[in-house]
Amino acid sequence: MRVLIVEDEKKTASFIRKALQTEGFAVDICHTGEEGLAAAQNTPFDAVVLDIMLPGRDGLSVLARLRALKLQTPVLLLSARGEVNERVAGLNAGADDYLPKPFELVELVARVRALTRRSVENKATVLRVADLRLDTLTRLVQRGGTEVQLTAREYRLLEFLMRSTNRLCGRMMIIEKVWDYDFDPGTNLVDVYIRRLREKIDAQFEPKLLHTVRGAGYLIKEPA
């Protein structure tokens, strides 16, 4: 998988590269919109991380040009402006995802991975991880054959985590997808829900499936 980063701030580009490389991506960096546009046209990238505020041609204009050229490379927009309407404007301009600065690195990695895997998205109606089973039609959750009672929110959280099995999910991504918030609530809601979910699906069972990576995020992992 090859990713293009278009970001004028060199330090930011550098730690994004490091994080993506650790996850096994090949990474190219451009520092201006023009360079980024040329690179995206010449090389078939699997995803582009595109900053909106760039010297010269800005990110939105690069995006518009790419889409006008019928290039459908998935694009994750980064923005320091953090305007409430900017997300909508970016998505309307053809972006696949949007991340306001300052972001959590794990969020960025999770989102880039989601973009590159979009085509093989998990559309199954019954999700299974080890002996944990979630049926999206009947909303029935079982661990080791025993039914587990979940609240609506716990259920949504579990479904989200199971759909991204083995992938680290950032706090903001969970907040966005499970809570439908487009802002950082600044509470420990996610931690608390994860703890409750763990009590229900993991406490009395082995092996443990739900993991917390401190300072990074959460994931449901298929036992080795």
Added chain:
Amino acid sequence: MTIRTRLTFWYAGILMLSLLVIGYGTYQEISEQLRRDHRRRPDDHALDETGEMICWVGLPAVGFGLLGGWWLTRRALAPVARLMAAAEKIHEHNLRTPLINSGSGDELDRLTEVFNAMTARLDGSFTRIREFTLHASHELKTPLTILCGETETALRDESLSPAEHDRAVSQLDELRRLARIVDGLTLLAKADAGQIILARETVRLDELIRDNYADTLILAEPQDLQVELNLGDPVNVCGDRHRLRQLLLNLTDNAVKYNRPGGTVQMALRREGGTAEYTIANTGPGIPPETLPRIFDRFFRGKHAQVGIVEGCGLGLSIAQWIVTAHGGKIQIASEPSILTIVTVQIPVFDADPKSA
């Protein structure tokens, strides 16, 4: 005494004085003539008549003078009244709307121009402050992004000792708090500049509250709070779903954070005619009356928050207030310290959806 009354009295006084002067002059003239014509003592009778006549004509004339003066000054001062009414409507957000000139080029038009120039200068200052806040929050984001990113990168280093790791995690927590403050500042600065357009749609307020209630139960658990919900019929509002969720979360977060252990949080939604009224009450120490007026001020923290018992960014209620105002609503806080603190939010109901009517 108003200018109008004062001018009227002056006007009547001058009229009276001139009448007296004219009357006295006429009296003298007539008596002189009588003396010359009849070469005898002035006819007292004729003089008395003249005096009476002056009285009878003079007094009503003064009366008319009073009325006329009243009317005249009203006319003359009407532009001032208009100017006053217009100036009263000026506040921080409409400084750019100039007061209307009558176009006659008189002194009052000059005054209007002076007013307009003054508000333009004020507007300039406000705009500069807003732009400063906006730029400051933008400029802070780049270094914050780098700090967060590099701290996170450092955390992934497996050679970190547990103590170093903990320190980095703690730093990251603080950086994220800083990031939330900057986010809040950006939001408010943009709102002040009128740069935020709400993504309005028909929203079931009762459903948002029910969702929020589920989270409140969870947030309230560590403090062993009792959370009550009282929802009436479905209520639709025309609003921005995300901002309304943010509002509800800000309010419940406060109700939980500032509560006493074992206390209660009561949430209720009811419909009052065309208004949806949401109230959330908590049994915390409350807000003393002297700080109540400042509770929506940015970065204003009550004494409990100041001593560091409660963590937060200090912008929650300011943001809540902006969200409510942007939805055409009102937010109020009433507090009886140590008994009950109630936040009331009123938002216009939206009934275009026939299913809910």
